[in-house]
Amino acid sequence: MTERRARRKPGENRARLVQAGLHEFGLYGYQGASTARIAARAEVPQPHVYTNFTGKPELFLACLDEALDRVHTRDTALLAAAELLIYQALATALDPDHGAVIRHRLADVLTPAHRDQIVLAAASRLARGELLGE
Template identity: 35%
Template sequence: MARHKPAAEGGYQRGEETRARIIEAAVAVFGERGYEGASTRDIAAAAGVNAPAIQYYFDGKEGVYLQCVEQLIEFLWLRMGEPVEAAEKALLEPNVDDGQLIEATLDILGAVISLIEDKAVVWREFLDCHQEGFRLQSAATLFETKFKVRVGGVIRVLIARLAGLEVQDERAIIHSMALFTQGLAFRAQRSKLLTALKWSAINEKEMQLVRDVVLTQARFTLEGLARSK
């Protein structure tokens, strides 16, 4: 793991400010060029620091990339933490009904869809590169253990409970992946969405329209699963 040092000449506060500036620049550079295409020199130039600063604060490119992933996870939990925690709490309730489980599932999916909004553009681009293979195994493991396992796990339990299946049933796994992919698809196909709808941007109004349509379709699916028990 990268070292965490303050700048020798500027004290702890200045060191923290420099680290934050480097991470902010690195997120943009990695998002544009991927891990392999980015260099520490590119990141340093974007951050307005000397190239050795990357080594000093992060032990090189891998270290700064891992810190970017940590920041990405924090950003995603700000968006998704509340609905995930609410779903986990609902699943512990002995008298929870299918309607409550459906709403909990839709709240998580809605949080995923919100990532298509333009104010999330820098993190969206970084995440897209991360998922498309521009990543280290160490970063993939970090993202898996600190984010994907928990989110994927709660969605799978929700689906299994609604459909009357065991959590490890292949059908529960496929249903949960299919549902989650509905939210991810619009982020991956964002440019096609803009072209098809003749939108120049996706702000709150546009995001809400996409969210409403996708959640309506997802609700039909979830209600159908519940009826199939």
């Protein structure tokens, strides 16, 4: 008989999915990220993605909000992942379906100088092959 895992606290699966999404969206961008990989990384059954979020767009925006908060507060936990996700969000900002919302969220938090600093840091990490432990 298999052992059951301990029951998680309310909101814990959502938090785990956002943390996993920071990595997946940062590494693969919006189009390349998979909700199945995000769920697996979060150690959450995939149906829980859709219990906590209406779909991939809402999960991406929740991850973007978390990334912007971490960068704004200079929270060093997952800062590299946050910067990579913002880098990917800048590319996704041109998407006709989701771009307007993303541009609005980025403009609310990032100054042009701060945006440029994040892009340079993320591009440097990618060029050096620092892919968040992948």
